[in-house]
Amino acid sequence: MQQLLRWLMMGCFIASALNAHAVTVQDQHGTFTIEKVPQRIVVLELSFADALAAVAVSPVGIADDNDPQRLLPEVRQQLQPWQSVGLRAQPSLEAISALHPDLIIADSSRHATIYAALQRIAPVLLLQSRNETYAENLQSAAIIGDVVGKNTEMQQRLALHQQRMHDAAAKLPPNTSVLFGTSRENQFTLHSSASYTGGVLMALGIQVPQSVNHTPMTVLSLEQLLAINPDWLLVAHYRDESIVKKWQQDPLWSLMKADQQQHIRSVDSNSWARARGLFAAEKIASDTVTLLTAP
Template sequence: MKLRENGVWGVFGVLIGSLLCAASAWAETRTIQDEIGTVTLTGTPTRIVALEFSFVDAMAAIGVAPLGIADDGKPERLIPAVKAVVPNWHSVGSRYQPSLEAIAELKPDLIIADLERHSTIYQDLKRIAPTLILKSRGETYEENLAAVLTLAKAINKTEEMEVRLRQHRETMAAYKAMIDSQETVQFAVVSDRGMWMHGPASYAGGVLDLLNVKSPIPDQTGQAYLPTSLEQLLAANPDWLLIGRYADQTPLEEWQSSPMYSLLRAVKHDRVIEVSPGLWSLSRGMLAAEGMAENITQLMNGQR
């Protein structure tokens, strides 16, 4: 029996074409502009080390799991939506002072670092692997959405990220449509060192603004994180106070014994709510923003 020649060569040609396309995608070289300069990469990185939670959130949003994470030695800080995609990773120490030795041991083909935290070790990181420097700490919500496209180009996932960004915008618009309230909401973190309100220029502030949730801070400020005394909290006097707690004993416990504390509207109406600091402060990405939007929608519609 003789096979039809055209059919055999047709199939063979398709296979060869597919292999050539795959090889071309793998070998593609691209130069990415980051916050410091440029980084040149070839192919798709598979051994990625992320030195901030926001970068992990961005990759997890499109199903990519980094090999190493600067997780502060506290794996519980990764939010559930991220852990669903990144169940296992190697810790490379704290975000403030990641271990260069631990990073090098992983033999990464890409390191993603934060402009504010890691500029001083940039040259050391570059000696280990190509290093992409982006804004993370102190970035706004919109700055984050712009930065994920740069990150996506570095990991060779631009199309996937563009699709995910459109889905994210649609998801956030749907949550916004479910919120109809003039009440003010303030998120703050507390630790044994004090309280910091996250202002309108913070990531959390940007998410709340997108949802058309009003800020109680009377003077709009470009400062993302505002050191806060009880007097300053009372001056803001939010209808809802969302607390991200990093320690059991904080100034908040001391303030609760003060008559001034009872004057807060949020206290009077039992609207001081503890929320996940990982979700509201650390993750700073699309998955976190969607979780925050869900929290706010539930609260403002009477669900706790």
């Protein structure tokens, strides 16, 4: 009987602690308040899964484009099995509802049109992801840490992240200019200093092209790429038939400094262009050190 009473008292203490959580943060919709620590979280962008993985919290559902490989291995290793809720661009409301979440973390860019529908399922924390900068991503991670009751753990993880980025920057050659872009069959897109990946590279002390037309990402022609003329060109090829591969057959290509110095490398599109977060930035940092310092 005494043991039963102890278990009941412990259960009441845990319930009281959960209900006393009551956190208020500012998200992209305004003021967001949650009264207790969420236990069943659904995230609709990869960066939100990254943030939860950073503090060892596993969501029950992820909009993973029906492909768990979309999450970086470093992120997957920190998570328990989850249920896919479909595409990031068009998640399934039915799949989300079936998981009975007590928190949904959604992207203010992709999911604004279904925000009201999501709210009918569970409280919705609306944050930037798709169009966020590196600095904004760190801010979002801190907000997520608060909301899931892991403020201290997240602050510690952010400090570790900053140290890892500092250590990576110390290994890179100074005053190096790098242009990163994604290459599809018919277009090459520059990720400027205003983009997420550009911000990560700048945090490593790398010179990154400024935004063109005040946009984070801009489609470039071969002539515009040659005009920038970076020390290094890093390309994420989305398909085998890539416009950069066609450009490399053009006589003008050999005029580029990166080609003359054999400083052109392919990088993984998933970790460099699709993923965002602490683990993603650290993967970019690790790749950059490897690529730029290899003999």
